[in-house]
Amino acid sequence: AQSVSQHNHHVILSEAASLELGCNYSYGGTVNLFWYVQYPGQHLQLLLKYFSGDPLVKGIKGFEAEFIKSKFSFNLRKPSVQWSDTAEYFCAGNSGGYQKVTFGIGTKLQVIP
């Protein structure tokens, strides 16, 4: 089945550390990929998205992700995390505009001041 998988379920970092959260997808052909963030007690918000073009996608709050087709990956990165980045991060994707979006299980990030 077409899906998205996240490998890190719980990550703890100190402030200023670099972040990389893994995401792999299993779609063939056209692929649309997203990263969403959910701050404690809030709803999901879009961080960034990839549809086509430049495989390095820049999002809000200093986050970026790189689409590597050969590795079926779309890892999320941030060079220096802040305490306010403490949240749950969801990778998501689908295989074309009309298809449903599948979400990964989520990665809880805890940033220690």
Added chain:
Amino acid sequence: DAGVIQSPRHEVTEMGQEVTLRCKPISGHNSLFWYRQTMMRGLELLIYFNNNVPIDDSGMPEDRFSAKMPNASFSTLKIQPSEPRDSAVYFCASRYLAGGDNEQFFGPGTRLTVL
């Protein structure tokens, strides 16, 4: 735009009661999703509609769950009868289907507690 609107924000009910959750998608969006989020199972897609038509309801857990979208600006998710294991946060999301950009916008969620 007010974004996706959900009501109520919190619902506490007793087992066996009927629960109705409501969602108003962003104006102009033509695709709507209902999700359930729990600690144990994460974020699960229950059902989604394109142009008010249910496309995939394979995530609806049981016959106790039903969803409707009578028009482009309103959808309901009903649980009858409710059970304690239905306790979760239920999110509604909408998007504009254009074959390309299909970012979903999420509502604030309804936190349901079934006692």
